[in-house]
Each structure stands twice: as structure tokens, then as C-alpha cells.
Amino acid sequence: MQNKEVLTPWLSPIFEKLLKTYQQGRLAHALLFTGNEGLGKFKLASQCAAYLLCSNKQYIGACGHCHACQLFSVGNHLDFHILKSENKKAIGIDEVRAVINMLNERPHLGDNKVVLIKDTSLLSKAAANALLKTLEEPQGNSYIILLADTHHQLMPTLLSRVLHQQIHTPDDQQLLHWLDEQNVQVSDLGVLRQFQNCPLSLLTYLQALQALQSGLLSDERRDCVEGLFNMLGNPSSLFDFSAFISKEPSMRLQLLFFILHELQKLKLNSKGCYEDAIYAFARPQFDIWCTHISASSLRYLCRKLLKTRSLLREQKALKSELLISSLLIEIKNEFKGNRAC
Ligand SMILES: [Zn+2]
Known part of the structure; x- marks a missing residue:
């Protein structure tokens, strides 16, 4: 049953704290989780x-x-309402008014009513202002729970009327312990960095990796290093690498960015702490690459890559492979141009 699920170790202390506050009669009527x-x-x-x-x-x-x-567990509780955006469109004032009206009614069942706003950052200005009025005069038995990636996405006036609870990313130890409990193996700490310690994305990725150990799905990082290696050694491989990146441009360009970024870090400090870098496994290859490219070329390529990524976002599928190929040609040329150094 959904509401009896065990919370993850980084959520349960927060839940326990909120429960205690409620039991002491001090829980705020508007909560924000970021x-x-x-x-x-x-x-x-x-x-x-x-x-x-x-x-x-x-x-x-x-x-x-x-x-x-x-x-509640079958999503059919009349005193509970979820407000969310459809296709990332702004949440309008009418939708907010509808849930506010629900909060002003008497509960159908039990003592409380709850509204959960999933995409708070997508509230239109008018919608946020309408919500603000409700937050200024909270009803005794109504609760509003707001979710957002960061509190910077909220109007300061709205922020000042909620109890803000930030959910922190678990540290390596907590995350490794939890992943172990989910029966997934972590080969090296680099994969944690690849997903910025985000547990659910990591779990999905590692489970898929484990389920398909037959080789159907391989470690994307290794594919990126191999693709770059082939491209630098053999001009005809550029198109294969470009096709590979074009299939998952957002994630794979990110991985390519991390390669350039780690090479930059190595340039700055060749003896630096490196065990938990995303590409720690490729250190010998990175040491060689480092000698073939200058720090300023790497900085240039990082900027170029980010620019390509934002162009891809704007243009959707249009000419995407062309944009990626031209980026790869630049990368190839920068490595080649520095080969003498
Ligand atoms: Zn119950």
C-alpha cells in the first residue's frame, strides 16, 4: 500500500520530524519541500x-x-488534491482557485484536507498571488504541500509563508549502503558523480545495467571514452561517434563534457585526488590525452559543447546530427593542432 511504503534513509528523519511537530500541534499549514x-x-x-x-x-x-x-492509496480521497502542470505548461489561476475552493469546504472524511502542488515553479504570477492569499489566512484543517527543485524558483512573498524543508542529496556512504540494500552493484564512485548522487536515477540506471549484463546495454561512460579514442585515431570513426551521441544527445553530450572537464582538472593538478572522478577508470588514457591538448583548447571546447547543447535544445531534432558532427570536428582539430606540444 502506497502510504505504508518504507521511506528512504534520507527522507525518514524529515518525515519523523514533521510528524512530531504535528503531534505537538505546531505543524505549519503550508509546507515546501525542495x-x-x-x-x-x-x-x-x-x-x-x-x-x-x-x-x-x-x-x-x-x-x-x-x-x-x-x-488515499487508490488515489480516490476527496479531501486530497494534486495540482500539477500538463506538459510543463504554466499552472493558471483557475486551477489554483479550484483547489482553494476545495480547501474552503468542510472535509468529507476525517479532520484534514490536503492540496499537493507538484510543480510550484510553474505557477503563473496570478496563480501564485491567489495562492498567497490562502496562505495568509490558513484554514485550521487545511494543509498545502508545495514541491520545487529549489526555493529560488518561488516568489519571496510565497516563500516567507511556508515551512521550508530542503531535502539534501545523500552522501556517498548513505547512498552506497542504500543501493546495496536494493541489491544493485556499484563498480566505482564515478557512476555516483555521473548522476550527481541522485538516488532514483542511479537506481534505475544500475538496475537496467545489471538486468542487461548480457552486453545489450553497456556503461555509457566507457562507450564515450571509446568513441572519442576511435575518433581521434581514425577520421572515419567521427560519423559513428556522432551517430552514437545523436541517439541520446542530452546525456551523452553531458558525458563528453565531463571528459573535457576532467582533462582540464588533470591539467591543473596531475597528482590530484582522482579516485572518485567520473572517469577514474580511464585515467591512463586521460594522462595521454592531456599531453595532446592545451588547457585553453579544453576551455574552448567546453564552451563550444555547452553552446551546442543549448542550440540542440532550441532546435529540437532539426539538424541535430550536423551540430554534433561540427562539434566533434572541432574537438578532433583541437587535439590534432596540439599534437606537437
Ligand atoms: Zn489510516
Whole structure:
């Protein structure tokens, strides 16, 4: 049952703290959870909502059995409403008014009503102002839970009326322990950096990797290093590498960016701490590459890559392979031009 799910180790202390605050009668009526995507903000918010709506609240959370809990778990509780954006479009004032009206009604069941706003950063200005009025005069039994990647996305006036709880990315140790509990293997710390320690993305990636150990899906980082290696040694490989990147341009250009970035770091400090770098496994190759390119060329290529990426975002599929090929030609030329040094 959804509301009896065990929370991850970086969420459960937050949930326990909020529960305690509620039990002491001090929980704010508007909560804001911020943190990167993939940390479980929605899961945490759902657990809080389930608890607020449960008619047989336990010391450690919702009971999971009462009528309210059962309705909640199948997404059918009349005192619970989720407001989210469709296709990243702005959330308008009418949608906000509709949920505010719901909050002004008496609860159908139990004591509380809860509104969860999933994409707070996408509230239109008018919608945010309408919401602000409700936050200024909170109803005794209504709760609003807002989710956003960062609090900078919110109007300061809105921010000043909510209890802000930031969800931090788990550290390596916590993450490795949790991934181990999920029965996924981590080959090296670089993969953690590749996903910026984001647990849910890492889990999905590592599970897919593990499920397809037959070789159907390989480590994307190794494919990128190999692609670059082939391209620098053999001109005809440029098109293969370009086709490879074009299939997943966002992720693979990011990986290519990390290669250039790590080469830059190596240039600055060849003896630096490197075990947990994304490409630690490719260190011998990187040492060789470092001797073939200057720091200023690497800086130039990083800028060029970021520019290509933003152009790709604007232009969608149009000419994307052409843009990627021209970036790769520049990379090839910069390495070649520096070969003498
Ligand atoms: Zn219950």
C-alpha cells in the first residue's frame, strides 16, 4: 500500500520530524519541500498527506488500514488534491482557485484536507498571488504541500509563508549502503558523480545495467571514452561517434563534457585526488590525452559543447546530427593542432 511504503534513509528523519511537530500541534499549514529531482520529494509529500488524512493516526505514520487510508492509496480521497502542470505548461489561476475552493469546504472524511502542488515553479504570477492569499489566512484543517527543485524558483512573498524543508542529496556512504540494500552493484564512485548522487536515477540506471549484463546495454561512460579514442585515431570513426551521441544527445553530450572537464582538472593538478572522478577508470588514457591538448583548447571546447547543447535544445531534432558532427570536428582539430606540444 502506497502510504505504508518504507521511506528512504534520507527522507525518514524529515518525515519523523514533521510528524512530531504535528503531534505537538505546531505543524505549519503550508509546507515546501525542495531538492533535486529523483530524491523522492513526491514520496515524502504523499506520506505526509496520507498521515494528515488518516483517521486512525499512529505514532509513526498513517495506519494504512482505515477507510481514509484505503481511499488515499487508490488515489480516490476527496479531501486530497494534486495540482500539477500538463506538459510543463504554466499552472493558471483557475486551477489554483479550484483547489482553494476545495480547501474552503468542510472535509468529507476525517479532520484534514490536503492540496499537493507538484510543480510550484510553474505557477503563473496570478496563480501564485491567489495562492498567497490562502496562505495568509490558513484554514485550521487545511494543509498545502508545495514541491520545487529549489526555493529560488518561488516568489519571496510565497516563500516567507511556508515551512521550508530542503531535502539534501545523500552522501556517498548513505547512498552506497542504500543501493546495496536494493541489491544493485556499484563498480566505482564515478557512476555516483555521473548522476550527481541522485538516488532514483542511479537506481534505475544500475538496475537496467545489471538486468542487461548480457552486453545489450553497456556503461555509457566507457562507450564515450571509446568513441572519442576511435575518433581521434581514425577520421572515419567521427560519423559513428556522432551517430552514437545523436541517439541520446542530452546525456551523452553531458558525458563528453565531463571528459573535457576532467582533462582540464588533470591539467591543473596531475597528482590530484582522482579516485572518485567520473572517469577514474580511464585515467591512463586521460594522462595521454592531456599531453595532446592545451588547457585553453579544453576551455574552448567546453564552451563550444555547452553552446551546442543549448542550440540542440532550441532546435529540437532539426539538424541535430550536423551540430554534433561540427562539434566533434572541432574537438578532433583541437587535439590534432596540439599534437606537437
Ligand atoms: Zn489510516
